[in-house]
Amino acid sequence: MASGELDSAPQRCSVLTKISNGIQHALESFFYKLGHAVGAHPGWTICIMLFVAGLCMVGLLRFRQESRDTKLWVPPDADALDHKEWVDKRFPSSARFSFFIVTPTEDANVLTPSVLQEVMVHVRQSVFASMSHVLCCAVVRLTRISLKRHCTRKPFL
Numbered sequence: 001m002a003s004g005e006l007d008s009a010p011q012r013c014s015v016l017t018k019i020s021n022g023i024q025h026a027l028e029s030f031f032y033k034l035g036h037a038v039g040a041h042p043g044w045t046i047c048i049m050l051f052v053a054g055l056c057m058v059g060l061l062r063f064r065q066e067s068r069d070t071k072l073w074v075p076p077d078a079d080a081l082d083h084k085e086w087v088d089k090r091f092p093s094s095a096r097f098s099f100f101i102v103t104p105t106e107d108a109n110v111l112t113p114s115v116l117q118e119v120m121v122h123v124r125q126s127v128f129a130s131m132s133h134v135l136c137c138a139v140v141r142l143t144r145i146s147l148k149r150h151c152t153r154k155p156f157l
Helices: 002-007 015-040 042-062 069-073 079-090 113-152
Strands: none
Touching: 042 069, 069 079
């Protein structure tokens, strides 16, 4: 057999090959026509794309950022939400967040023992001042709750 005889024999394509070739031809012709249209009318293309982008941005008018973890991660009908609401109502948080920016006066290093000891003095003063207020409020809240429970009890006899 000569090599010419093999080339002249018709090859049969499978169904999947025909489908693949059809999809490839359709995509190639679509993007060719799209590229030709964009190249022929760049002004209209820019206007249409700005209009589409503007339509997509209309949703930003109602955009609200949610930062409450219970709204983000807990189902709305969960018992944990009721429990958290009860705890927040009876024991409101009085936590405050503080940030320190430490700059040394004479040394260029804030990690020297003298600077760190001075920072700890300020931290202790602020923590003890805030803790006395928190402990006082906690004692007042606990006495109010215990008095309410004590007053609502009925005698057994």
